[in-house]
Amino acid sequence: MRERQPCVYLLASQRNGTLYAGVTSDLPARIWQHRNNVVEGFTRQHHVHDLVWFELHETMESAITREKAIKAWKRVWKIELIEKSNPYWRDLYAEIGV
Template identity: 65%
Template sequence: MRERYPCVYIMASGRHGTIYIGVTSDLMARIHQHREGLIEGFTKRHGVRRLVFYEMHGTMEAAITREKQLKAWKRDWKIALIEKENPFWEDWAVRLDFPPQS
């Protein structure tokens, strides 16, 4: 079984597109679910399939607290956070050995 690591992540539909903030203990599985449209709802409806930011946390409680903090931020602050680490909104899933999206 794969080890689990608490993580907050941001997915986007494209550069400056629709943003989704989530929390998971299995980032690889969650990326797969988003990319394949396996999760019904917001991300599937809006084509949110690009991993543009993530950060690991020591506990799930810490990750959930951070997720709530980020969700409360203004959109401009979220964009600034993404662009500080990922200025071109590249799909970081590729860095995690996922194939590039078409």
């Protein structure tokens, strides 16, 4: 995975646990920040650290549009999205070129 690649991602606290949708241009660095509680907020407060899904985009504008759409989805749709590519909810952090 190349650096500075616009990306939408979903984090989970555990399988079927609390979910968080985010957008970034540097996925490895952003997930590291979540995992190490560098950023105050929702993921730190609710221990949401496992990268369970991500999607690369050509532009930050398209990534932000997709993130906003996913945030508006019903929870069951987000779970279906995760389980399509990651049925066991593996933490994908080690696979993103950290």
